[in-house]
Amino acid sequence: MTKLENISIVLVHPQNPGNIGSVLRAMGNGGLTHLVLVDPCDLNNPELKKMAVGDLSILGKAKIYSDLKEALKPFRWTIATTRRHRRRFNQTLSPREVVEKIKGVHSQSKIAIVFGPEDKGLENAELALCQNLSTIPSHAHFPSLNLAQAVMIYSYEIYRARIEKFQSKSEDFVGMKALEGMYGHLEKTLFQIGYFTRGKPERLMESIRNFLGRALLSARDIRILRGICSTIERKLKVKS
Structure with a gap:
């Protein structure tokens, strides 16, 4: 704790x-x-x-x-x-x-x-x-x-x-700076793949922030998500 x-x-x-x-x-x-x-x-x-x-x-x-x-x-x-x-x-x-x-x-x-x-x-x-x-x-x-x-x-x-004096396992959750960087990277990638054609970008990002916020992401989680975004970006560049 x-x-x-x-x-x-x-x-x-x-x-x-x-x-x-x-x-x-x-x-x-x-x-x-x-x-x-x-x-x-x-x-x-x-x-x-x-x-x-x-x-x-x-x-x-x-x-x-x-x-x-x-x-x-x-x-x-x-x-x-x-x-x-x-x-x-x-x-x-x-x-x-x-x-x-x-x-x-x-x-x-x-x-x-x-x-x-x-x-x-x-x-x-x-x-x-x-x-x-x-x-x-x-x-x-x-x-x-x-x-x-x-x-x-x-x-x-x-x-x-x-x-x-409750005891439980500890996790190293990431800070707001890392979270905002991840959200920005994710939003940019979703724009690139045309995901936001399905609805209003602001509302969709609010929903994404909502469910990811509940997960209390660790530093490793952030690296995985940003790694996925980076891989998508590289694939798009190769295609173009």
């Missing part, structure tokens, strides 16, 4: 300083210490410190970005959270299922759990940047959770798994 210090909570466009403070407390409860903020609200608002109960140590070393794509580059596995079912994702994981997958990740692999803004959550373009989707099961009549409540649930599940 990856180490706690390699798991980051990512807040995208958080709007309420008090919610950020509550998130800091929730992270501390679960032993999580790494926070990433994308285009956050005012971090000097006194409500933030109040809701964090005075402990701003996590905020002091938080990394701040203006763009989610840039923020996710250091991570090998990224999980987007949402309360709504998204058609482009065939599978959604519960927080406990997320932790089950984390238990199989190499101890040095960096993982990001991504949360959207309080009012509308992550947009489709932001979801597309992540490899997996996670939803917290809740009552249909009132499914929405406060941002800090949602973070607390994931924080608890992660800490619970650490306490119980």
Whole structure:
């Protein structure tokens, strides 16, 4: 299982300083210490410190970005959270299922759990940047959770798994840079063989990203896929 210090909570466009403070407390409860903020609200608002109960140590070393794509580059596995079912994702994981997958990740692999803004959550373009989707099961009549409540649930599940000291095999999953390179290579090859004549390229690539993202590809998997693409390209050149 990856180490706690390699798991980051990512807040995208958080709007309420008090919610950020509550998130800091929730992270501390679960032993999580790494926070990433994308285009956050005012971090000097006194409500933030109040809701964090005075402990701003996590905020002091938080990394701040203006763009989610840039923020996710250091991570090998990224999980987007949402309360709504998204058609482009065939599978959604519960927080406990997320932790089950984390238990199989190499101890040095960096993982990001991504949360959207309080009012509308992550947009489709932001979801597309992540490899997996996670939803917290809740009552249909009132499914929405406060941002800090949602973070607390994931924080608890992660800490619970650490306490119980689960053991499982580790795999070295690839990072976002390698994944994006593979997706670009695959898209180029599919264009060359005329595959995209069957439908809209963007929608088809979204589906491909969806099922490959669920597989948590290793470095070897990436080499195999890119090797297939390279072989196809060479065959096309010989033909022409």
